[in-house]
Amino acid sequence: SQQVGEVVETEFHAYRLHQYEISGNIYGCKNYRVSYEAVSLGARTLRRTMVTTWRDLLTTDVDDMWALSTGAVLIFIPDNLDELNDIDRKAFIDLEAKLLSAKTDLAVYVAPFNDDAVSILHDVNTRSEKAPTALQHLLQSLSGNTISITSSDQSPELPPSYKPLNIVGRLSSGDRAAPTIAFVAHYDTQSAVPGVSPGADSNGSGIVALLELLAVLSKFYDSPSTRPPYNILFIWTAAGKLNYQGTRHWIDEYQKGFDSADYAKSGLSRKGFSDDRVDLAICIEAIGRKTGGFFMHAGKTPSENSVAAQLLRRLKYFSSISPKKNIELVTKKISLTTVSAWEHEKFNIKRMPAITLSTLPSPSDPARNSILDLPSALDEDELIDNIRLIGEAVLGYILDLPESGPSSDSRVKSEATMLSKDAVDKQRVHHFIRQFASRPRPVGDQRATESITSNLASVAAGYGNVFKSAVTITDAKAFGVTQNRLVAERVKPAVFELVIAAGVFTYLSAFYYIATHSQNTIEGTVAAIRKSIF
């Protein structure tokens, strides 16, 4: 229903603070339902929705607020995060940190700032302001607008049937006994507000890198003569942000052989996978930033002859030719008890050789889980260079090219790179970024997850064989409602209703008077008419 002039009801998308559970600990906000009157941030009252902007929140000590048991918080954040200046950016990262650490029963939502937000905030703030006089304050409390915010009802629990998929693409050398190189990248995103963070670098760049490597390397597998004697797997794992659930699931499946149901679905013989001997799993995460190089993260320094060491040497060799890059090895001991820091650790736990390639120096880098991990932050050229570098190094390894270039003889010179300049295609990478690295895809968003897996399977099927397997999430839990539709209604206060009741009474009284005197009036009128006619 509308009223001429002012909107009394407005509907907008809001994104819920994260909620997940790992090892029995629940993080983030536990509630999702909002059906409370809006109040400003200062008003600490139960059963109210505190409406605020992110800047206001920054300056507030929110720990008390989180402690409340009922109610909700709605935080407006800038509608265009790309345009934040450096100071704001820093501030926003601080806010993220606050939100990440939050653990509350409140339903916490963020929504991008817009005209409705202005109106709502105005109303909320007006009410909360102290009037100059008592009368004015009384009048204001009698006639001023109150805003009620309600959420559409949904359950944060995902349906039990929902299982995110691991997507595996495979290039086969034709020889079952051939060794295997696996590229691994988790495809989900996570941040304090999962519904708004596209995770362009972490791990959109990983998804894109695997897709592009698949496209590039698949050309070699088209004909038997050019087919390298290695099988290559491209594994897009689910729920990476939930302690690499998909990775763990794939390794379990791999080590015990394929789950019968899944393998029946894939149409491949059971042997198809169980014979694969993974020489090295190369996990890729966040390689799309311009940092002038990247790190190889490993559990320990790889031994001289290990595949990882060879790969590192090759990476260093190729990065010494233009474009020059700095490749460094970072080792970090694996903790078996805590959450895995890098994806490769899941392999290492199961005694499979694996490393992670990333521009991030440390697993604790906040950029891995930032809302600000936006596509605009990606440097496409850098990403292309990195993909090329990885592709070149891996190709050199599987084709058994000499590590230090085609010839180590100082008298011999030759071109060193196998891949042509345009082998990694700018347009294709751009397309992959737009399609796979530009939208939020938290594991809690069933629709987004299903969309990305089906599209990933569609690409991978173009270049190689595709297998899907549903991931069972253990010792962790994802929750739904990453976003919600909120309705803000403008309502008058209860006292105002008394004024209206008085008006109604007056109206009824007048009606009663007219009704009781109507007989006489009608008769007189009829007589008058009669007189006039006859």
Next chain:
Amino acid sequence: NVYSCAGSVKSTSPVDYSQLKLQVRLLTLEGHMKHEEEVNPSNGYFMIPVYNKGHYTLKVSAPAGYYFEPDSIEIKIDGKTDACSLNEDLVFHLTGFSVRGTVDGAAAGLPLVLTENGKQIAETKTEDGGKYEMRAPPGKYEVSTGAGASECISKGKTSVEVKNAPVVVTPNFKISGYQLEVHTRTESMNPFVDAVMTLYATSSIDLPNIKCVGSEGSLNVPSTHNVKCSIGKTDPRGRLSVACVPSGEYYLAASHVNGPKSINFSPNPQKVVVSQAASEARFVAQSATGRVRVTSKDLPLSGVEVLVNEKSGGKTDSQGYLKIENLKEDEHTTITAKAPNTQFSTVHANVKFPKVEIQDVTVQKFDICGQVEKSENGVLGKLTFTRKDDKRSLEIQPKADGSFCQPVSPGLFTIEPTDKTSSLTPRLLEVEVLKNAVTNLRFTHFKTNANVHLSCIGACPTATVSLFLPGQTLVRSVKGTDVFTFENIGPGTYSARLDDNGRGCWEKSEMTLVVEQSNTQPTIHFKQNGFAAQIEISHPAEIEWSNADKKQLNGKTSTKGGEVISICVPTSGVYDVSLGSCYKFERQQFKLTVPFDGVHKEKAVAARISGTIDLENDKNAAVSIRIKSSAGDREIQVPALDNGRFTFEEPLASSGEQLVIVPSSKLRLFEPTSKSVTVTGKCIENAVKFNSFRGIFLDGSIKPAVEKAVVKAVLKKDKDVVIEAISNKDGAFKIGPVKRVEDYDITATLDGFKFTPTSTPGHFQSVKLSQLSIKVVDEVTNAPLDGVLLSLVGGKGAGSDYRSNNVLDETAHKNYVALAPGEYFVRAILQEYKFSPSTSTIVVKEGQHENVVLKGKRVSFSAYGKMREMSGDAMKDVIIEALSEGCDLHQSEATTKEDGTYRIRGLLPDCEYQVHAKSYADGSPAPHSFPRSFTVSMTAEDVKGLEFMATITAKTTDIAVEIGMDTLPEIQSVRVVITKNNNDHVQVASVVAPQHLHYLVNLPRDGVEYAIRVEAEKPPQAFAAKTVRVVADQAMKVARVPLTSSKRANDVDISVGTFLSLPFFVTLALVFFNQNRVLELLGTFIDWARNTFAPTADNHHRKRK
């Protein structure tokens, strides 16, 4: 792998190769020189190492003037079938040398020929300055000017002998004569062909093909020109050129004589002066002389006067000919003849030079004239002429005086009185009118009787005598015994024949009876001189008979067979008859009782076949022949005395069969070994002829004596015929029997010895052989060199045939055993190594052991590498090329082996090479490789590990279809139809939400336009189908397909009420603004309503009532 292309340069003449410095060059097909090798000066041997398979050309490079056959040899080395891989000899024959010289004063273009015994071997034309060069094998030649030369060299030709080197003809030629050209034509300007030209000179001209003889003088030729030279006939163009006529004054005469026909030329003879240039003489044919013949029915008539153009031209000779002179071409000349009682045809002379044709003048009619005697009653009987050949007849009425004269065409006629009952005789007269007219026939009425008497031995048998007129016309037959009388026959010549049924023999059984018009009766006698018996012999035979009692009564006759003949015996009685023939008869001798009625017949049963064997007067040959036929074999001894002549008889019944005759003897060999004869049913004389040879046992020897040498004699014609023998301790052996020792190749072999045949076949000279050890090492390291190609060639004393090419193994050591003593040339060849000197001479002495070490210096180096697929599989047969731009495009290449490895040899230090995959060995383009090429800065050390990997080359396009399905959440699935080239279906796929991307990858990047159509799957009209087009020209093409609902969300349903609202409000407004009018109208309406409803009310009331 090294292939050695070895062979030799051979020459039939002894050539000193060392002076020639002959080289054999190995060239690539493009003509680049790969290798140059000197030919071994002592024996012409060469050997060229080839390190790569491929196409090459071998060429001999020699000083100018040496020619080789073949000029070059093309070799395609494939490692299996080519001459080099098979170690076959490549032979260049030195076939010719140049013959060079100069003709002084000759201009360019003077044709010269080189002839050997008149046969042209080579020809050329002089160049500027009169220089010339020709090519010829060794031999004796003559150089002379060729056909068409207007000048000729001194003497016309010079002898040249080509031996073993190019020849310079000295002294230079001088021009000695000039061309004389003769033209002959007719007056009508046509060329006159075949005019015979004769040149009269003061002295003999020495020119080829021209004969000069002394002349007894000729008309109009001065007696100073007493040498007559026939220079030939004019050609179809009427020309004749004589090449080399020396300067001088000549008389030239033309003639053309064809039997009796001849042509007269003018002017004839002509004076011709030849000096310093070619000269010319022209003759015109003016008239012809021909002859005519006068004939009657092809019989020549002699002595007949011939009229030429109605003037007497003379009388024909004995053959009927008469010469007619001065016949002009195309002139009308009529020729006929004149004789009494004769009419001749008239002919025209057909003269078309050099053809002179005059048809025979033939008799058209001869007169037959005669006299018919009047009968007693004065009647003059008519005569009927009947032509014998066509039986046409003609009736003649004599004139009143009884004479008649009838012209008839030549032929045979019978003339008889028309009235058969008339008594005119002769009753029939045969007249021959062929050569002349018949003028004196007489028909009279005279008749007389003729008597025939028989004189018999003993009693005369009953016989018949028949009387015939000429022409075998039977007049009458009389049967009787000893006297026969023919009554009333007319005058004429008759023949009388006696027939006694063959019982007797007569001196003559046919006699001539002449009846004349006289009173004496003509009488003839038949005299019997014996008795006859008739015999028929089937085949030719000599028949001999003799009286059984009186042997002196004998005689012989012969028959050609198949006819009945009589034999005449003087007395009757029993006779023995014997038949002599090459046929065998049922009875060769039989008895015959004479006289004998009937015919005695004898049939032949077999025919004799004879042949000869040339036994070379060998009386002890003891030769027999075996005759093989279907009936079985027969063996016949050939008599030695008759020098191998043999005969045998073959039944006539086996006619058509083949007999095989095989001679055999223990001492002799026959040539041919057998022969076959077809039986014809007739005697065959000398049906077969064999030659025979006495078999020979060869006593061979080996000196100095070598025991147990294996001697083999192999028949040259048939290598399967091998006779083996082993020498004894004296070195002697025996081989035989053989026909001719020369027919066998006799060799002796024994390890460690060399046997050289002496000039006497079967005798060998033995040489105990020596040993030679050769080792090849690196000059610096002294390490043995692997893969050295070692070539050992025999020189002086060792026999220049000896040659051995070996590729050494890693020990680089080779032991030659059993080498004949003498001088040897050894060469070591190894790519990248240089051996100096390139050829060493080793003298091997008999029985000694020589040790030779050859040292090589490494001068160029190798690049090693491999080519493989990405899958790791080796790639074979790829040519890897190393090319150095800086070092004069120095090039070297190698082909990858089975395992993909290659080694490019011969790379020079301090050169920078580009090493790349050039092509496949079969010429197809090489695959793209990684790396594309290696740049190698070569040093004095090998380069290793140049590994190529074949890469993919095809560029592809991926198409990504982004379907805007999020804009229409209700759409669950869409169909993507991808087509190219206007509706070629590429793919149809279904995209089901939440998927919204679709990919089509690995398309060829060929610029083809793809149309991507996205349409609703169900319901059909959920959204408008949309087509996006992309062109496959990049690695990735993105097709964005936004979807828009066909039903717009903002559309408002417009109801009918909406349309009615406007008039309603307009009406309302009208009512408001015209209230008075409306009230008025309302009042009127109420009035009307009242009036209308009042009656109704009345009715109502009525009803109530």
